[in-house]
Amino acid sequence: MIQLTELPPLSLYIHTPWCIRKCPYCDFNSHTSQQIPENAYLAALSCDLEHDLRFVQGRPLGSIFIGGGTPSLLSPDFYRELLSRIKGQIDWADDIEITMEANPGTVEQKSFAGYREAGINRLSLGIQSFDEQKLQALGRIHGGNEAQQAITIAQQSGFDNFNLDLMHGLPGQTEEQALLDLEIALSFAPPHLSWYQLTIEPNTAFYSRPPTLPEDDELWQIQEAGQALLKRHNLNQYEVSAYATAGHRAKHNLNYWQFGDYLGIGAGAHGKVSVIESSEPTILRYQKTRQPDAYLKRIDSYRASSQQLAAEDLPLEFLMNAMRLNEGVSEALYSSHTGLPVETLEPALSQARKDGLIEPGLLQATPKGHLFLNQLLDRFL
Incomplete structure (x- = not known):
């Protein structure tokens, strides 16, 4: 029997399910769209959060993470209003970390300063690679120069806390190419870097038409050489694919890895919560309705499924x-x-x-x- 006597820290995950184009390696809940119904989604998120407030149980939010899809397709005004509504419903820790994933494509770059003014204090840029051919193979909408420009604009917009997302083990990638990606990223002195191997997941275009990836021994050499390079630049590995300078470990992800609680709102969002205000303490996992159109039409409950974890x-x-x-x-x-x-x-x-x-x-x-x-x-x- 579960004997919970205290609650773990609490975070909030917000999912934005839209993107311009679905990448062939992506198995996340993302849907292509050229028009985003911002007002309707804002109203739905507010209602969704209202339904989950019973799980807060007096705790402040230590972090908020806005993922996708491509969250940077939505306007700074959208996030300004959304964060204001969240703060009106749940207390925040004084040092709350608010991260938003952003696409380096030039369409979104002009909004970076607006996101910072809206209260987002950490940006995670989905670079993946700076190599033009590799970016094309991954189906990315940005080029290598645009990626570098996005990092510069993010820094100029006041984001001194940011993450660069990079992949290795890409189709036809050599060790030299993988290390060059890291060296370009390191030239911007990022406080945090996520560096992970491309894997082929079910229900993706790559799964149906697998590309030719480096052999296992090549992958091992890339991994060892890259880790040594990152360490020389004071980016210390603290998780399988996460590297950070002192004081810049991702609070939100640490809460996941330490089995903390997190509310999940938005189409397809997942949550994990502990409940002790009952006769029998429980730990629940749940998922919200995946399809954006169906999510927007929900009124009484946005939850698609939930599971009580057995001891x-x-x-x-x-x-x-x-x-x-x-x-x-x-x-x-x-x-x-x-x-x-x-x-x-x-x-x-x-x-x-x-x-x-x-x-x-x-x-x-x-x-x-x-x-x-x-x-x-x-x-x-």
């Missing part, structure tokens, strides 16, 4: 997130965020430590454990 599922649910962090988490955090004693991880935990996969005294994968992370997690099924 036996929580060890894996927790570790799938926590083990991504290089420093792991404490055993005490496991107990406070799941409501279960650490003994519920046995005997798999003791055996993993004997095998040199988990550090003693912490829920932290060893370097060997990170190499075999999927197999390690399978032990807690």
Whole structure:
């Protein structure tokens, strides 16, 4: 039985489901559209949040993340009003982090200053690559020069806290090309960089027509060389694909990885919440209606599905997130965020430590454990 006595930190995720063109590798809930119904979506988001307020339970928001799709297709005025409404309904932490994903395409760049004035204090730019051929292969609407220009405009617009999103292991990519992408990104001194390998996901164009990707040994060489380069520039890896300078780890993502709570509003948004104001504490996951048109027509409830997590599922649910962090988490955090004693991880935990996969005294994968992370997690099924 789950014995939650305190609530974890709370964040808010907002999904904007529209984009100009669907990328062939993208499996997110995104839909192409040239006209965005801003007023209708603003009203729907406000109503959606109203329905979820019962899950706040007195907590302030530590972070807000606006993802997509392409959130930067919507106007600064839209976000100014949306954030104002959210602040009128939920308290914010004094140091709240408000991140918005943005496309480097020139259509959105003129709005960067407006987003900053609206209250967004962190920008995540979906660069992916600076190589023209690689960007075309990925179906991106921007070019390499536009990507560099977008970073400059973001900095000039007051975003001193920003993330650059880069991929490696791209179709036909060599180690030299992958490192050149990193070197260009590093020339802008980003405080945070997400650098991850392209994977082919079901229900994508790449899954139906797979491109030729680098071999495993080439991918390993790219990974090692890139990590060494990032470390030399004081971007330290703190999660599988996240690198940051001191003081710039992503608060919102850290809350995910530490099994914190988050409300999810918008078409297709996911949420995870703990409820202790009841006779039996519970942890719920839920998803909102995916299709934008259907979402806009909802009135009584925007929720498409919800699931109460069973106690036996929580060890894996927790570790799938926590083990991504290089420093792991404490055993005490496991107990406070799941409501279960650490003994519920046995005997798999003791055996993993004997095998040199988990550090003693912490829920932290060893370097060997990170190499075999999927197999390690399978032990807690």
